[in-house]
Amino acid sequence: MRVRTLLLLIGLAAVPCEADAQSRASRPPDGRSARVAVRIAKWTLLAGAVAAGAYALDASQSAEGAYERLGQRCQQDGSRCAFTPAGQYVDPVAERLFRDSQRFDSRARTGIIVGEVTLVGSLGLFIYDLRNRRGPADIPFPVPASGSTVAIGVRLRL
Numbered sequence: 001m002r003v004r005t006l007l008l009l010i011g012l013a014a015v016p017c018e019a020d021a022q023s024r025a026s027r028p029p030d031g032r033s034a035r036v037a038v039r040i041a042k043w044t045l046l047a048g049a050v051a052a053g054a055y056a057l058d059a060s061q062s063a064e065g066a067y068e069r070l071g072q073r074c075q076q077d078g079s080r081c082a083f084t085p086a087g088q089y090v091d092p093v094a095e096r097l098f099r100d101s102q103r104f105d106s107r108a109r110t111g112i113i114v115g116e117v118t119l120v121g122s123l124g125l126f127i128y129d130l131r132n133r134r135g136p137a138d139i140p141f142p143v144p145a146s147g148s149t150v151a152i153g154v155r156l157r158l
Contacts, residue, residue: 035129042125049119056111063104070097 073094074081080091089095 038125038129042122042129045118045122045125049115049122052111052115052118056108056115059104059107059111063101063108066097066101066104070094070101073097 070081073091080089080094082090084090089098
């Protein structure tokens with residue numbers, strides 16, 4: 001339940017409000033809005049990757065718990081863990097625990113895949129955002145007009 005709430009909050013934070021969308025539509029495009037969108041997207045994807053990882057961890061722990069309870073049940077009475085010809089457990093509780101562990105494992109796998117994809121997307125946007133020109137403008141060093149002064153400077157380009 002906590003993971004679902006966290007995912008819902010992240011999803012709501014990623015959706016821009018209507019008034020903001022209208023004000024952006026009325027402004028002329030200047031490139032800053034695109035940079036802001038990239039910054040918002042990279043952090044939203046990173047938060048999504050963290051949320052998907054938390055979801056996967058929760059589902060994995062639930063799967064382990066169900067499988068451990070199945071193992072304890074089988075250790076207490078081995079006849080409960082016999083199989084039918086169809087390949088299911090004879091004991092319906094043991095079958096339910098096994099199905100639960102499979103279901104939670106599937107959810108964990110999905111959370112891991114979603115987390116990896118969003119993390120790669122976030123990483124790509126972080127790398128893309130490195131190339132913007134947010135630094136100060138190149139201001140040349142002022143040289144005095146008198147002939148007796150010598151000015152020496154170094155310019156580094158990165």
